[in-house]
Amino acid sequence: MxxxxxxxxxxxxxxxxxxxxxxxxxxxxxxxxxxxxxxxxxxxxxxxxRSAAGLRQHFGTEVNCRLAKYNLECFPTLEDELGGEHKLEFTQWGYLWIAYTDESKAQLEKNVALQQGLDIPSENLTPQEIKRRWPYIDVNRMIGGAFCARDGHINPxxxxxxxxxxxxxxxxxxxxxxxxxxxxxxxxxxxxxxxxxxxxxxxxxxxxxxxxxxxxxxxxxxxxxxTPERHNLLVTEPIEPFECPMTLCLDDGAYFKQVPNGSFFFGRDDQDEPKVFESGNSAKFLEGVTKSVLQRIPSLKGVRVVHQWSGPYDVTPxxxxxxxxxxxxxxxxxxxxxxxxxxxxxxxxxxxxxxxxxxxxxxxxxxxxxxxxxxxxxxxxxxxx
Ligand SMILES: Cc1cc2nc3c(=O)[nH]c(=O)nc-3n(C[C@H](O)[C@H](O)[C@H](O)COP(=O)(O)OP(=O)(O)OC[C@H]3O[C@@H](n4cnc5c(N)ncnc54)[C@H](O)[C@@H]3O)c2cc1C
The missing domain is CATH 3.50.50.60 (FAD/NAD(P)-binding domain)
Incomplete structure (x- = not known):
């Protein structure tokens, strides 16, 4: 007012x-x-x-890669630049994309080639390399992945x-x-x-x-x-931080990551969600997302959900x-x-x-x-x- x-x-x-x-x-x-x-x-x-606040340089168009790179250069000093009153919780635990189909794997490889040409330190990984770096991730049926260690998280x-x-x-x-x-x-x-x-x-x-x-x-x-498109997120109780990167599957749009307080975020793209501005809750989301995520990180079975939220994407064609x-x-x-x-x-x-x-x-x-x-x-x- x-x-x-x-x-x-x-x-x-x-x-x-x-x-x-x-x-x-x-x-x-x-x-x-x-x-x-x-x-x-x-x-x-x-x-x-409402964001999952993943910060990534993994895009498949040059404009987004270039801009994402610029933003990742800004984040490390932003808290001080903005006065230090708000703790931004910026972390760089990385961003891992995983693929289960040839089509997704080929898309990830194409994206990584573009990123490397723009000096973004992304890399293609085999399921074996993924298992070696993050032993708690189940690589069963996985055929490839892409990773950038500089990517991360911020408190939105x-x-x-x-x-x-x-x-x-x-x-x-x-x-x-x-x-x-x-x-x-x-x-x-x-x-x-x-x-x-x-x-x-x-x-x-x-x-x-x-x-x-x-x-x-x-x-x-x-x-x-x-147009608006409702997307959901689930938050677990905090557990001991083990710096789990944002891990996202290009095939079914499911993702998980740990945030600095130890909580996990689970999210999943669901095109059946209503195309509305309003937030809301969906039991179908809870069921679908836990099923997808727990297949990939079974050790989280039994971790309690503390809340769920949703918010609108603003989607263009x-x-x-x-x-x-x-x-x-x-x-x-x-x-x-x-x-x-x-x-x-x-x-x-x-x-x-x-x-x-x-x-x-x-x-x-x-x-x-x-x-x-x-x-x-x-x-x-x-x-x-
Ligand atoms: C579940 C979920 C997960 C996401 N995960 C990620 C992620 O991992 N990484 C990422 O980068 N992005 C993510 N996003 C997307 C990201 O949150 C948005 O792209 C970004 O926050 C958009 O910011 P904005 O400032 O453009 O819009 P908004 O944050 O939507 O801001 C628009 C503002 O306008 C206000 N407003 C509306 N109408 C009026 C009015 N009439 N008068 C005055 N104010 C008005 C609204 O209240 C709102 O605060 C996610 C989004 C969701 C929903």
Whole structure:
């Protein structure tokens, strides 16, 4: 909520306080931009806070590999950069992909070749090598894998909060429990937003509202092909940490990993889950995910489940993000991360700042342009879960 006499103008308004909105607020405020961020609930209450927070450089398209590499370079020093108030729990226990079919194995090998060409230290592993490094993983029927030891984990709430706090310290106004009802345009130029019942004006508005970006963009006639898709996660009681890497199966989309407090996360892609914004619980998920994961790490049998959560992916037809200026002048968009966007938080902020100032972006993000859907020029990200 705003104070009665508060100035309701800004250089830039950000809609959505997930990791991308908070990082953008930080980067813009650091560059002296007068910025206001509106978040409908609390920071990280959307996909960011529901994330498994795996950080990986294993992608199958160059743009994602390059950006992921940049982000992995940012994470080790980010806690200090953002003031140290929030412990980010950054760990590098690695990220292991496993394959049970020739098709998946071939895809992993293709991805690793791309990554190695970009100086990402990924490697192909045989089931025997996997067994040797992680004896607790059952390699029965497994035919191959890919591993990157520099990949890891971060606490997604702390990351988003840390960005929000650092932005505030630099003068950004962060308004939580302040939903944006609609965007405001005059002709084909953005004018501001209506937030918590009040009109705010700004010549630039950044939309970082995850899947909710679609209905918000529609309020100024912009069509985004971004749809919600519910994904679940299960959390176990903490057990003795043995630095189990994120282990993910390309064939059935099931994954598990240990986080620094010792808990395990289990997740699984299930295309039968409802395509909705709302979170919810599904017994089918619990049954399916435990069955898949316990086959791969049988020693976890008997570990107690302490909770389950779900959240929406913001999915595009090619599983690539949209980072671009919209057809409405002054409106720019960063959404559509299709389930792998948390790790791109630092680059999201940097790109937002570069685009605001009309600078050349540090990475080639042509694949993320909005017009690609109308042009039918899609480059599909194959490392999608
Ligand atoms: C189960 C699960 C596992 C995942 N695992 C990983 C992973 O391992 N690694 C990874 O990198 N990514 C993962 N992701 C994906 C990742 O969480 C998202 O891609 C990323 O967090 C998107 O961040 P964002 O800032 O774009 O959007 P969000 O975090 O969704 O933020 C959007 C924000 O906008 C707010 N909002 C909505 N409407 C309004 C409004 N009208 N006014 C104001 N604010 C509004 C929402 O409340 C929300 O806080 C996972 C996601 C899920 C659900």
């Amino acid at each position: 705003s104070a009665v006499n508060e100035r309701k103008t800004a250089d830039a308004i950000i809609v959505g306080g997930g990791v991308h909105g908070a990082s953008a607020a930080y980067c813009l405020a650091k560059s002296g931009v007068d910025v206001v961020l509106f978040e409908r609930e609390y920071l990280s209450s959307g996909g960011s806070g 709430h702390a990351l988003t909060m840390a960005y929000g706090r650092a932005a505030q310290k630099l003068g950004a106004r962060v308004r939580t429990y302040a939903p944006v009802e609609r965007l405001l345009a005059s002709g084909d130029r953005i004018k501001g937003v209506v937030a918590a019942g009040e009109e705010w004006s700004a010549p630039r508005v950044l939309l970082t509202a995850g899947p909710w970006s679609t209905p918000l963009a529609a309020t100024v006639g912009v069509d985004l092909p971004v 090619d599983h690539q993000a949209i980072i671009d200026w919209a057809p409405v002048e002054g409106l720019w968009i960063n959404c559509g991360w299709s389930g792998h966007g948390l790790q791109f938080g630092p680059s999201g902020g940097r790109l937002a700042k570069e685009m605001f100032f009309g600078e050349r972006t540090f990475a080639d993000i042509r694949n993320f342009r909005l017009s690609r859907f109308a042009e039918g020029d899609l480059v599909i990200e194959p490392a999608f879960i």
